[in-house]
Amino acid sequence: MKKLFTELEFHQMRKATENTPGDAFMMQKNTQSGRLIAVLSDGLGSGVKANILANMTARMAIRFAESNTDFLHYAKIIMNALPVCRVRKIAYATFTVVDYHNDGTIQIVEQGSPPFILLRNGIPHEIPCTEYGNNTPHDYRKLCVYRFTAQPEDRILFFSDGVTEAGMGSHRYPLGWRRQGCAEFIKDRVGKDVALSARKAAEEIVHEALLKEPDRLAHDDISCAVLYFRTPRRTLLASGPPFSETRDSEYAEIIRSFAGTKIISGGTSADIVARELKRPIHTELFRFRKSALPPISTMDGIDLVTEGILTLTETLNLLDEKKRYSTENAASLLAERLRNSDEIHILVGTKINQAHQDPSLPIELEIRRSLMRRIATTLEERYFKEVKLEFI
Template identity: 35%
Template sequence: MEFFIEVAYGTLIKHGEELPGDMVNVVRLEDCTIIVLADGLGSGVKANILATLTSKIAGTMLKEGADIYETIDTIANTLPVCKVRNIAYSTFTIIKIYNNGQAYIAEYDSPPIFAMRNGETMDISKKEVIINGKIIKESNLILQENDVLTVVSDGVIHAGIGEILNLGWQWKDVETYLKKRTGNNLNVQVIAKDLLEACWDLYCCKPGDDTTVVSVKIRQPSYVNVFTGPPKDKEMDSTVIRNFMNSPGKKVICGGTAANIAERELNRKLKVNLDFLNKNVPPTASMEGIDLITEGVLTLSMAIEKIKKYLNPSSDDREFIDYNGKDGVSALVKILMEDCTHLNLWVGKAVNPAHQNPDFPADLSIKLKLVGELYNQMKSLGKNVNINYV
């Protein structure tokens, strides 16, 4: 069975610093996914440089086929030496997961990885190897569907030290927290966000160290197709709708014109839902064979803003997404975040004169700009995204 390796991560920057001393690098290959979390020595600019070098070197070398021994040797010989402490290193955790679930983990001087299955901790057998004078803990395991791996930097384990907790949040405390959260079968975005929120609160909104969480979940591929905007050539309407409907996965239409095209080409009744579930959100509609139909530009814009706020762990507006909301924006965001690993966007390039001056070039259209923004946000969520312009 081929799985999709879903990855979500976020960082709280140490209070008073502008750059994070932790760095995450995710490299997706055809047969596997490589995740590197590096924690540079100290904080600020120097730590950022150390962590960036470590994560980029590791990700690039492993991508090109180098083994862990070559990779760590290169890192050890590349990092600059701190003149004050006379040491040069960045702690790191490297995870390589193949699409069949086979996983390899290498940990150097970092908090032990959390591995959860059905809400319980998995026992991971580790062996120590010495590479260039450094003790590396290696693990090999076979992951199953819905297994969750969570990697954290020291900032998570130390959360609350000197503030709410005398000794900080211990590894066992984090383990207990993750047991409860992963047992609810949440997606990785929620797991990572929740853990960062807890750390933010323990630090009383002033992180005493760079705090990073990386959550990885093994999922079956789940496809979502979104059709928005009429094709530039009206004669393409039939072909676009046929290809859209024949694509596997959920079907979503954003925009009244796109919905009318589907109604005409599929010869199915379009029914507008007149219940205003949220006065600030345009109403939805329904049609046989379509999972969700919403208004276009306004709904897309509001959905993108919700995802942006959710992705920013340091946002002043620390908003949780209401997955139980029935309005068009909540329903669209739920599908994009919960039900989607692969997103196919079907984007008509006809310019809607209601949105802007039709004399503007197509690449200036509000709709196309929103699609580009949605593409970037979904890629940030770790989704596989493909755009079909018509």
């Protein structure tokens, strides 16, 4: 089977009257085995109590998932460990667990959650479910288990009932948006944008669910996670000139021949590539006039050219805290391209730039090598990107 990259993202809108979400999402990836576990749990009710129950359930699932034993056994333990509401006869927390292995096999276990959506070839695709009960009188909870193999461009969407019940009781959606409405929405979105990322898909589903509420206020926690399988998107980020000038032509050739998105961060680096490849650089002075960061430039064959240390430092801040600017600038463009990539090759020149050794400069201006290592670590640990760090 051809290697697939897994992009997993989550977006949430808490209930309008609460300060704490009652849904919890956790994920864990074993970088050695490639196994990925994602859990979405919905605590009964809302607020702090629901948050505690949901987090407890999700954490149990993640802890159990650290074992190599089949997760179904542990799902039964979690289901039976959760107390049942005496009045409503339902669990105090529901959950969906997605268990993916590097060979492409997937097991999804649901207890009380809306059924997930598998979008395959742009069309919702139904997977048969095997049900397991707990054989306890007057306890109607069941585990619904699905097993299948991922294919390129598959998207798995799983969500809390805040999505499916959005707008419930309104004139237009008396029974809520429902799973079918969500499925039709994502089918239409992917039809218009076949490369729609997991992050954007999750955000747009939550936003669309919120629009179904008559007053545009969330009447429940609205949570959605999306797992997207695709052929890896490759990006090269080059910053800093080579240690020796004799390697300038090699440096430029690595960038020129790279198959994927090409980004250069640093004026000297861009000048070297422009000189070696005989391509002019044009600076866009008026594109981000309100930004405190230096402007971007353009060069034939290069997707993005930015200033170096200042822009990279702000890019790291954006990646670390997952913030977004209300308006675009060089760092937001760079961060967005890195988030949308899967395999990232970071090429770091090791020649010392004397301008950055001035002790009067702000402490935020880190040495390039240290900064690029931190960006690489953030991309690996926060975003599960595959990163190769090369020094030249």
